[in-house]
Amino acid sequence: MIVSPRKPLAWMGVFSLLVAATVLIPVAAEASSNCGTSSGHTLCATAANTLTGEQTVTVTDAPNNGVVFATWVPSSGPAVRLIQMYAPSPSTNDYSFVWPTQKYLDGSGTLSLQQGSIGSAAVMIAVTLTNGNATDFQHNPNDWTSYLPAPWTGANDPHILAVGDGPSNEVASNAMANRIAAVDPPLFLFLGDIYETGTFTENLNHYGVSNIDHPGQGTLWGATADTTQPTLGNHEKVNVPAWMDYWHGHPVYTSFTWGGVLFLDLNSSQNMTVAHAEYNFAQSVLTAPNVPPCVVTFFHIPAVTSNTTINSNESDMWKLLANNGVDLVVNGHQHNMEEYKPLDANFTAGTPDAHMVQLISGAGGHATSSNSKALPGDRIEWSKGQTAGLLDMTLGGARNGNAATSIGWQWQDVRGNDLHDGSVDCGSVANHAPVVNAGPDQTVKLPAQATMQGSVTDDGLPDPPATVTSTWSQISGPGTAAFTDPGSPTTTVSFDTAGTYVLRLNGDDSALQSSDDVTVTVLPGGVVSFAVPIAASADDAEESAGSVALANTVLKIVDRAGVDQTVGLRFAGLSIPPGATIQSAYIQFQCNTKTIGAASLTIEGQAADNPVTFAKTTNNISSRPRTSADVGWVPAPWSTVGAQGPDQQTPDLTSVVQEIVNRAGWTSGNAIAFVITGTGVRAAESFNGTFAPVLHIDYS
Secondary structure, eight states: OOOOOSSSTTTTOHHHHHHTTOOOOTTSSOOOEEEEEEEEEEEEEEHHHHEOOOOEEEEEEEOOOOOOEEEESSSSSSOOOEEOSOOOOOSSSSOOOEEEGSSOOOOEEEEEEOOOOOOOEEEEEEEEEESOSSSOOOOSOOGGGSSSOOOOSSOOOOOOEOOOOOOSHHHHHHHHHHHHHHHHOOOOOHHHHHHHOOHHHHHIIOOOTTTSSOOOOOOOOGGGGGEEEEOTTTTTGHHHHHEEEEEEEEOSSSSEETOOOOOOOOOOOOSSTTTTHHHHHHHHHHHHHHSSSSSOOOOOOOOOOOSSSGGGGGGGHHHHTTTTTTOEEESSSSSSSEOOOOOTTOBBBTTTTOOOOEEEESSSSSOOOOOSSSSSSEEEEEEESSEEEEEEEEEEGGGGGGGOEEEEEEETTTTTOOEEEEETTTTTOOOOEEEEOOOOOOOEEOOOEEOOOOOOEOOOTTTTTTEEEEEEEEEEEESOOOEEEETTOOOEEEESSSSSEEEEEEOSSSSSEEEEEEEEEOOOOOOOOEEEESSSGGGGGEEEETEEEEEOOHHHHHHEEEEEEEEEEOEEEEEEETTTEEEEEEEEEEEOBBBOOOEEEEEEEEEESSSOOOOTTTTTTTTTTTTEEEEOOOOOOOSTTTHHHHHHHHBOHHHHHHHHSSSTTTTTTTOEEEEEEEEEEEEEEETTOOOEEEEEOOOO
């Protein structure tokens, strides 16, 4: 690894830089100063009465430990948090900070200092900001594209660094910044979180003076700002304008290609699910022509954070990345180092499609955590906690301007000691099983053949053999299905017996197989006749004034005691295949009581694929939807008790039955219900009597 001294001021804090650059408070300016007690500490603050540009605020704390908050409280307008300082600055050994007043609106007010919490007593000084900012702060130029990394043409494969969760102006954080500056990588991926909330003042004091704004004078993490590509962290998401301004208009998600590697820089603090803007952006980038073999995606919050925990906001994005050739997903957020096993689109290791590796590099120096919840297991390959460290990646094959073909990495502590190594070969797309479609379900009539409309497509892997074979087989059916060419997805098949057949098309690429089934209903060549009686007490019923009776021994069709009622008849388990042509249909009754008066009836079907039995609920029969087809019936007199001849038969009900059988949801074995209305009466036996009504059907 090449170490460069080109950033000699990287170790310096912001205050030290201003001293070095002689950007000091004007001598003539009067100072505002105050000391007081906050949470048992003595805080003293000093600043010029009138502040312009970047100005030092001197803050001391006795006994010089703990957290100190600085807040700007303008006379008109809401309070604005400036900075949360976790410890004395390593460069000044106190809580002094530089206030970039040009990033705030002009006005007079008080600078409030609090120790321990924002609820503590405040020590305040009066100041006035005068930068000509009446309505807006002074923006950096929107020229972030000028700081995309220059093409790599070096004779060696380039090293890039990646880490997040550090910038806080603490000893460990600053040591990490110094390490990055000493390595001087041609590309640094900052993985997010500038503490505490990425305000303008925290960006300057915790991330450091940007060498974009002060060439050759960058400090801390800002010493490598000109070769940094940042991703937005969850801490600074509340101050996106400040983040974008620091990075000269850098968008919250983007992409770039460097070293022949496609880098996809995403924002995990917004919606990453299907059809949202960021998902659509990532999809368009990954499916564009000529995507390089190596693809690295980086964003702050990981999609999977342990052997068991998955971030639901990122599940869709993870699948998109895994299914479109991404090799590495690099994150921060967890304040440790974690390397995951190759995972598939469902976060599973060890499958044929498992190829994408997640690397969590969040040990940037602020509050490093243990790895107790991220020990090696089903998903995690390696982890390290309680140690500040970073990720050093090598783009294998990218020397001399070539495109990388592999990516290797070392986990290093802040001193550069190697902790663990790993690598991935790029472009090693996982083999997927063939995609098989057996085609739509069909109905044919003997002796006709069925023409299968199947298809089998494959990704050409593995190679060799780079071929896929197709095979038809019979899964079930009452007879034999004979395929003309079992190896062709579009063959024909003949049958020797009527009935329902399930046929399967299988695709095999020599490593993986998949299949799909199709149902073929074979109708007999002639006419099929059958008769089905009412089979349950709840399948013939009478409804009078909304009240339903299920157990009467006599069906009064339709007048009972002077009230014209609605009669329901349900016939279950009808073996009529979809697509059948109804030749004839009628219901046979038996006379229970001599009834010879005039009657005029209408018979309709229930417009349902498989109607349920009748129930004793109000209007249970009359409220059911009806077929558009209906049949009128003016029955002859029923003068002989026990008769079950032509006079006790309904007219032909073919139109009603055909409409029901033609429904998309009809299948053999379903039920049909009829609803009879009208005037007059014919008294028939019921299921609870001596002869249940019988439905006779002929179909072909």
